[in-house]
Amino acid sequence: MAPNDQTNLSWPLFAIDVSLLIYLLYLAVFAKRLWPVAAAGFQLLIVATHVTFAMRPELEQWGYFSAYYLWSWGQLAALAVGAWRTRRPDLA
Template identity: 75%
Template sequence: MGLTVLLAFLRGGALEKQVAGVVGAAWIASALVPLGGRIGPAWLLVAIDVGLLLYLLYQAAFAKRFWPVVAAGFQLLIVATHATFALRIQLEQWGYFTAYYLWSWGVLACIAVGALSAKSSARDA
């Protein structure tokens, strides 16, 4: 997370910096939320991720770049993972967290790709 945010701020454009800042803030907020345990998902964590999904959907709708669309798709998978765990609480938590982290890496990869391609897109324009 730290490396991706740093990359976005060093190499990215305004969009990459803004998205990296929002994703970084959501990550910090998520780290401060107590986990729900076996009784269910941490609903505050779900709310943070739904808010981040709405933000990424907004960026995907209005940005002139493709990577926010893919990032929003990965964030949708994160929210779907929460929904699946909420509906099937008997699922093992290692599967829940594994899926959650894999999709999170996808969001970070999108930001990194956006940051690495931002300078070349600006030069090409």
């Protein structure tokens, strides 16, 4: 796979995303907060986007990146809410 190959899945990025999913699922199970559940849900959608593109590489690249970025923004929002609420324990 060439460095700028736009038709194949980026396996190192997939491995990082799966690792992050495992960690967020761990947080979601053992934390007594709601934001890890939302962050894990968005991360699951990110991994599902990877898997979908791996199974169907003929899908349009813009659709893959659009979905990936959409889920990433949702996950960042969940993490931001979690960070904000952690700094404000009266809201947790």
